[in-house]
Amino acid sequence: MSNTVKIVRFHKTGPAEVLQFDELALPEPGPGEVRLQVKALGLNRAEIMFRNGQYLETPVFPAKNGYEAAGIIEAVGLGVDSSWIGKTASTVPGTFKLNAHGVYGEVAVVPLHGIAEYPSTLSYEQGTSIWMQYLTAYGALIWLGQITKEDFVVVTAASSSVGIAAIEMVKVEGATSIAVTRTAAKKAELLKRGADxxxxxxxxxxxxxxxxxxxxxxxRIVFDPIGGKILESLAEATASKGIIFEYGALAPEPTPYPLFTALSKFLTVRAYTLFEIPPDPVFPKAKQYIFDHLASGAFSPLIDKTFPFAEIVEAHRYMESNAQIGKIVVTL
Incomplete structure (x- = not known):
């Protein structure tokens, strides 16, 4: 084993080109931590926003990045059972901070509570494409939204990995999904993935x-990561006493609150992120729900495109093009 590893960091905010490969000493896991030999990385919009300095967490330079990695646990810290060594697992977003434990690298050190095993039938590429999308959808639709078979559920940015996870979840729960996309280029694939x-x-x-x-x-339920002016239209199309989950801020413009529409319909406009789930007692139930549906084949992570580790900058550029349907994965 080499004494050094390549870790992707950025030393200033900006475009994809600010990401660089830093050769660093092999990190040792501290108390309660494990070290993952990374086999695949799943990219997320949050990481683009973090790199741009537009995220909920402010980068501390030189800054790490990355929430999702799958691989093999190769070392454990004090207090962690050594039986974890050799197991395949993936990291769970929302359980650690990017500055402290960003996973872009040949190895990733994360807290033990920040990893989870997944069905052995899944590849590393699929294993790194689970928790961000399915946990985010679970929290809004199952935990907070309490979806029923009678519900209509609007899913905007439907071709994103979270959007597709939501479509799958709505289908499993017997409700009716209404996928929203900007161009007709993605319509056929969304229908194929189960959108009603x-x-x-x-x-x-x-x-x-x-x-x-x-x-x-x-x-009754709207699941939206965009915000901005579309919120006014979404409020108009929401049922009386319905709920709109705003789980992102992709729109370039400010988000106006649709006050009169909300008042007239008794609407709930709910700010939400998956960060609510890990501290809550529902977390183990959520992980089991996702694991079970992955194992049964009801959930199947859609990989749009893979890039080699050396091309992680190109992978970020591709995500910013908005061309993908599903998950963008970097392989090592």
């Missing part, structure tokens, strides 16, 4: 189509 309806906003009126699909009632 797809609205192409470049060609169709969002509010009119949702009202048509729901027979004028509107959707």
């Amino acid at each position: 309806h797809v609205i192409v906003t470049d060609e169709e009126n969002l509010v009119a189509r949702i009202n048509e699909i729901t027979s004028g009632k509107g959707a």
Whole structure:
């Protein structure tokens, strides 16, 4: 084993090119930590925002990055059972900070509570494409939204990995999904992945189509990572006493609060991130729900494109192009 490893860090905020490979001493896991030999990395929008200095956490330079990695546990710290060594596992976003435990690298040191095993039938690429998307969807739809078979659920940015996870989850729960995408290029794949309806906003009126699909009632649950002006339209298309989950801020413009629509319909506009889940007693239940549906084949992570580790900058650029349907993965 080499005494040094390559870790991706950035020394200033900015475009993908600020990411660089730093040759560092092989890190040892501290108390309660494990070291993962990384086989695959799953990219997320949060990491783009973090790199740009636009995230909930402010980078501390030189800054690490990356929430999701899959691989083999090769070392454990004080207080961690040595039986973990040799096991395959993936990291769970929301259980650690990017500055402290960012996983972009040949190895990643993370807290023991920040890893989880996944079904052995999954590849490393699939294993790194689980927790961000399915936990995020679970928290809104199952835990907080308490989805039922009678519900219509609007999923915006539907071609993202979280969007596709939400479509799969709505299907499993017997509800009706309404996937929203900007262009027709992704419509066929969204239908193939189980969406009951797809609205192409470049060609169709969002509010009119949702009202048509729901027979004028509107959707009880809206799952939106965009924010911005679309929130006003989404509120118009939400059912009386419905709930809108805002779990991101992808829009370039400010997000206006639809006050009069919310008042007239008794709406809940709920800020939400998966960071709520790990500290809550629901966390083990959420992980088991996801594991079971992965094992049964009801959930199947969709990999859009893979890049070698040496091309992680190109992988970031590709994510920023918004061309993907599903997960972008970097392999080692």
